[in-house]
Amino acid sequence: MREHAVVFAVIAHFINRRLTPAARRLQEYFLALVRKHHRKTQDPRPKTSGAEAPAQAASRRLPGGLSIKPRRRTLLKVYPLKAKGPETVTTPCPSDRLRHQVLEELARAARWLQHRWPQRPQVGMILGSGLGQIACCIKPQAQFDFSEVPGLVPPTAQGHRGRLVCGQVNCLSTIIMQGRVHLYEGHPVHRVAFPVWLLRRLGCRLLLIFSAAGGLNPQLHEGEVVVLVDHINLMGTSPLVGLNHSELGRVFPDMSRPYWPPGVALAQRLARQLDLPLPAAVYAGMRGPNLETRAEYRFLRRIGADVVGMSTVPEVIAAAQVGLPVLAFAVVGNMCLPDALGRMTHEHILQATQQATDRLTELVRRLLTPQLLELLEEDRP
Numbered sequence: 001m002r003e004h005a006v007v008f009a010v011i012a013h014f015i016n017r018r019l020t021p022a023a024r025r026l027q028e029y030f031l032a033l034v035r036k037h038h039r040k041t042q043d044p045r046p047k048t049s050g051a052e053a054p055a056q057a058a059s060r061r062l063p064g065g066l067s068i069k070p071r072r073r074t075l076l077k078v079y080p081l082k083a084k085g086p087e088t089v090t091t092p093c094p095s096d097r098l099r100h101q102v103l104e105e106l107a108r109a110a111r112w113l114q115h116r117w118p119q120r121p122q123v124g125m126i127l128g129s130g131l132g133q134i135a136c137c138i139k140p141q142a143q144f145d146f147s148e149v150p151g152l153v154p155p156t157a158q159g160h161r162g163r164l165v166c167g168q169v170n171c172l173s174t175i176i177m178q179g180r181v182h183l184y185e186g187h188p189v190h191r192v193a194f195p196v197w198l199l200r201r202l203g204c205r206l207l208l209i210f211s212a213a214g215g216l217n218p219q220l221h222e223g224e225v226v227v228l229v230d231h232i233n234l235m236g237t238s239p240l241v242g243l244n245h246s247e248l249g250r251v252f253p254d255m256s257r258p259y260w261p262p263g264v265a266l267a268q269r270l271a272r273q274l275d276l277p278l279p280a281a282v283y284a285g286m287r288g289p290n291l292e293t294r295a296e297y298r299f300l301r302r303i304g305a306d307v308v309g310m311s312t313v314p315e316v317i318a319a320a321q322v323g324l325p326v327l328a329f330a331v332v333g334n335m336c337l338p339d340a341l342g343r344m345t346h347e348h349i350l351q352a353t354q355q356a357t358d359r360l361t362e363l364v365r366r367l368l369t370p371q372l373l374e375l376l377e378e379d380r381p
C-alpha cells in the first residue's frame with residue numbers, strides 16, 4: 001500500500017500544480033482512495049516516533065490525516081488542496097459559435113446579392129402560402145432561386161416558389177421573397193428568420209409579410225384579408241435564442257408595437273378606397289404542421305386570437321430585434337369554429353387564400369409610394 005500511496009501522491013503533486021477543475025476532481029478522487037485503503041488496513045491513528053519533531057511528522061502526513069512512512073528519506077511533498085478564487089469558465093459558449101456563424105452568413109449573403117443587384121432596397125416583402133402571385137406588382141430587375149443565395153434554403157411546402165425577385169414597385173426599390181421556410185420543415189428557428197436579417201442588412205426600411213391563416217373569430221370568412229396588430233407566440237421558441245446580442249440588434253427587444261401602427265392605419269385607409277374590409281387581427285403562431293384540434297381552436301379563441309397560422313411570428317420577432325417596422329397581412333384560408341368544424345385539406349386552404357391575390361396586389365401598389373417612406377421617417381424612434 002505504501003507504494004500505491006506514493007504513486008498517488010506523485011500524481012497528486014503534479015496535478016496540484018495546474019488545478020483545473022478536472023484535475024482538482026481527479027486529485028480528490030485519488031486522495032479518497034488512499035484514505036479508504038489506509039482506513040481498511042491500518043490503525044487510523046498515525047504512528048509517529050516519540051523522538052520525531054512535530055513539524056517533521058506533519059510534513060510526512062498526507063492531507064486528511066494520512067501519513068507516508070518513508071524507507072529512508074522522502075523527496076516527496078504533498079501539497080494540501082489550496083483554496084482558489086472563482087473558477088474561470090473555459091467551455092466555449094454555444095451562442096458565441098451560433099452568432100459568429102449567422103453574422104458570417106449574413107455578410108456573405110449580402111455581398112453575394114449586392115454584387116448581382118447593386119441597389120439599396122427600401123422595402124422587403126415575404127409572400128407565404130398561395131400568395132406568390134403578389135410578386136406581379138414588381139418590375140423585376142433580377143431574380144434568384146433561394147438555393148443560389150448563401151444562407152437561404154429552398155422551401156419544401158406546397159405553394160412556396162422559393163424565388164427572390166429584386167426590382168421596383170412604383171418608384172421604391174423592393175426585394176420580394178416568393179415563399180418562405182417554416183419551423184415545421186425542420187429548420188432551426190434562426191434559419192427561418194434569416195431572410196429578415198438579410199433584408200435589413202441590405203438596407204430595407206419596411207417589411208411586408210403575407211401569409212395564410214385559419215379564422216378563429218366567427219366574424220371572419222374564408223378569403224377575407226386581415227391586417228395583424230399583435231400576436232401570441234405559441235411556437236415554443238424564438239429566433240433570438242442564442243442570438244440575443246448587440247452585434248445582431250437590440251437585446252431583449254421591445255414587443256409592445258410589433259406591427260407598425262401608422263402603417264396599419266394607412267393600410268386600412270387605402271383598403272377602404274378599394275372597398276376591401278381590412279379588420280385588425282391578433283395572430284396565434286403555432287409550430288404545426290398539423291392543423292389544430294377543436295379544443296385547441298377553442299383555447300386559441302379564448303386567449304384572444306382572431307387567426308392562427310404557422311409562420312410570421314419568428315419573422316416579426318427578428319424584425320423587432322433589428323428595428324425593422326413590419327406590416328403583416330393574413331388571408332383566411334379556412335374557418336376554425338370548434339363547434340362546426342369540417343374536415344380540412346391544405347389544397348382547400350391554398351385555393352381560398354389565392355382568392356385574395358388580386359386585392360392584395362392592388363393594395364401593395366397603393367401602399368408602396370414615397371409618402372410611405374415619409375411616414376416611416378416621421379415615425380422613427
Ligand code: HPA
Nearest residue numbers: 212213214291308309310
Ligand atoms: N391552423 C394553423 N395554420 C393555418 C391554418 C390553421 O387552421 N389555416 C391556415 N394556416
